[in-house]
Amino acid sequence: MRDLVARIAQFAALYPEREALVCPNRTLTYADLASAIDATKCELHELGISRLAIYANNSADWAILDLAASAAGIVVVPIPLFFSASQTEHLITNSGIQMIFADRAWPLPARAQVASQTLQGNYLKVADSAHSVGASYSKVTYTSGSTGQPKGACLRSETMMSIVTSLSDALLPSHLRRHLALLPFATLLENVAGIYLPLWMGRAVVIDDPANLGLSSNHEFDPVRFAEQVARHQIESVILLPQILKLLLEADVTKHLSGMKFMAVGGGKVAPDLLWRAQELALPVFEGYGLTECGSCVALNTPSANAIGSVGKPLPHAQVRIGANGEVFVTGAAMEGYLQDAPAPSEVSTGDAGFIDAEGFLHITGRIKNVIVSSFGRNISPEWVESFFLADPRIQQLAVFGEAEPHLNAVFVVDNSLTDRTLAELVQNINADLPDYARIISWTRTDCPFSVANGRLTQNGKIRRDVIAEDFMGDAGSGIGMAAA
Numbered sequence: 001m002r003d004l005v006a007r008i009a010q011f012a013a014l015y016p017e018r019e020a021l022v023c024p025n026r027t028l029t030y031a032d033l034a035s036a037i038d039a040t041k042c043e044l045h046e047l048g049i050s051r052l053a054i055y056a057n058n059s060a061d062w063a064i065l066d067l068a069a070s071a072a073g074i075v076v077v078p079i080p081l082f083f084s085a086s087q088t089e090h091l092i093t094n095s096g097i098q099m100i101f102a103d104r105a106w107p108l109p110a111r112a113q114v115a116s117q118t119l120q121g122n123y124l125k126v127a128d129s130a131h132s133v134g135a136s137y138s139k140v141t142y143t144s145g146s147t148g149q150p151k152g153a154c155l156r157s158e159t160m161m162s163i164v165t166s167l168s169d170a171l172l173p174s175h176l177r178r179h180l181a182l183l184p185f186a187t188l189l190e191n192v193a194g195i196y197l198p199l200w201m202g203r204a205v206v207i208d209d210p211a212n213l214g215l216s217s218n219h220e221f222d223p224v225r226f227a228e229q230v231a232r233h234q235i236e237s238v239i240l241l242p243q244i245l246k247l248l249l250e251a252d253v254t255k256h257l258s259g260m261k262f263m264a265v266g267g268g269k270v271a272p273d274l275l276w277r278a279q280e281l282a283l284p285v286f287e288g289y290g291l292t293e294c295g296s297c298v299a300l301n302t303p304s305a306n307a308i309g310s311v312g313k314p315l316p317h318a319q320v321r322i323g324a325n326g327e328v329f330v331t332g333a334a335m336e337g338y339l340q341d342a343p344a345p346s347e348v349s350t351g352d353a354g355f356i357d358a359e360g361f362l363h364i365t366g367r368i369k370n371v372i373v374s375s376f377g378r379n380i381s382p383e384w385v386e387s388f389f390l391a392d393p394r395i396q397q398l399a400v401f402g403e404a405e406p407h408l409n410a411v412f413v414v415d416n417s418l419t420d421r422t423l424a425e426l427v428q429n430i431n432a433d434l435p436d437y438a439r440i441i442s443w444t445r446t447d448c449p450f451s452v453a454n455g456r457l458t459q460n461g462k463i464r465r466d467v468i469a470e471d472f473m474g475d476a477g478s479g480i481g482m483a484a485a
Helices: 002-014 030-047 060-071 085-095 157-174 188-200 223-233 242-250 272-280 382-390 420-431 465-476
Strands: 019-022 027-029 051-055 075-078 099-102 112-115 122-125 139-143 151-155 178-180 204-206 215-217 237-240 262-265 285-289 319-322 327-331 347-356 362-367 397-401 408-413 440-446
Touching (some): 002 030, 002 060, 002 157, 002 188, 027 030, 030 060, 051 085, 060 075, 085 139, 085 151, 139 188, 157 188, 178 188, 188 204, 188 237, 237 242, 242 262, 272 285, 272 382, 319 347, 362 382, 382 397, 382 408, 382 420, 420 440
Parallel strands (some): 019 204, 051 075, 051 099, 075 139, 178 237, 262 285
Antiparallel strands (some): 019 027, 099 122, 139 151, 319 327, 397 408
16 A cells, blocks of 8 residues: 555645545645655554554544555554454454454454544553564455355555556546445445546545445445435445445436436346446446455446446456356456465456457356256356346345255245235246246245345355255245246
C-alpha cells in the first residue's frame, strides 16, 4: 500500500481541498487524509506490532487505519462483524494477531486496552509481540464457507494494487467521481474496489454505516433507503450483490438512480433477465467476477465492452484458461496461500465452471462441485438454472437438484399468496426458455426463507444445498408440484 499512500500524498499536494472521504459528521480532504495516515502510522509505530486486526464498522477511521498499517508494513486482518463468537475466536488464534482495533465492545477476552489518540476506538492487546514473525503478505482476509472454520487468505500489496491499476484503466473513460461504499469494508471486494480504487483515481468515497444505506444485515436490504441516499450524495458508482440488484429492480426507485454511471454487480450468478431489465431502465449495471483467492476481481464488463450473460473480459492483470472439465483457472492474481497451509500455486483453481466465447468474454455457469449429472448423462449447473427463475420477483429463493435423476426438481421459497396453479404456470413459462434437460419438472414450496438461523444459508449468504436437500427433498420428489416434461 505504500504506492497508494504516496499517491494520496501527491493528490494532497496538488489538490489539497479535494474531498477524499465523505462521512455523516465530517469530510476529509486529500490533505486531511494524508495527515491522518501519517499520524496513525506514528501511533502504530509506538505500539510496536506487526499484525493488527480491525473490528469496526465502515468509517473513515477504518480506511485510515488500513492504509496506515499497510504502509507501515503491518499485516492487517479485517474481522467480519457477522462472524460468530467461535469463528472470531478461531480467526484470532489462526492469524496470530497481536492487537485489535475496535470501535465497539469486544466480545472476547483481551489482556489490555489502549485508547487511540488519532482514531475513535481502542487497541486491544491479545498476544505478545514476540509471537509474531515477518510476512511477505500485507493482508489476511477470512472467508466463511459452507462448512468448517473460516480460512485466512494471504494477499500481497502488489497483488491488490495490480487489480487496482487494472480497474482504474478500465473505468477511467467513465469519469467517475463519488463512490458509495455499501458493502462492509471487511469484504475484500469493497476494501479493494471501494477504498483503494477510488483513492488511487483521486475520487471521493462516501462512507456510512451500511444500515443507514439500506443494508441492515447480510440478508436484509431496503432499496428505497439506499436509492434515497444515492440521490442525496450524488453517487456515481457502487458495488452491488445480485440480490440487492434484484430488490432495486423490483422497487420503484429508478428516478433516484439517474445520476449513476457505474453499478458493478458480482458475488454470485446474476440472471441475464435482471441485466436486460436494468438496461431497459437505463441503469448502468455491469456484471463482474472474482474471488478472494484472486484478490477480489478477475473480469468485468464495462461501458465499452459489455456482453450481458458474461462476467466481462479478464482484466489485464489476470490470465484465464478453461480446464478440460470446464473449470476456470486464473494466474497473475494469486494469493500467497491460506494461513497455516502450504504456499498456493501460481495458478488458482477457482472451482467455478465456465467458458470463454469467441469475443473473449468469460462466462461463469456455476460451481464444479455443484454440477448435476442427470441419469441421461447431462451435466447441468444448478446456479445457471436458478438464475432464470430468480429473475421473476415472485420467486424469493430456490435450490435446484437432480443428481442421477431423469429430470430436475426444486425447492421454491414463495409467498403464500402465490397459488399452486400460478406457480405451476410460472414454472412452465420459464421452462420454455430452457433446454429440455434443464427444466424443472417437480418441486415443493415453502414460505420460510432460507436463512443462517435455520442453517440453509452460509454466513455470507450462499445456499447450503446439503441442508436444503435433507429438509425438503423427500417432498420435492413426491410430486407436490409437477410440470410437463
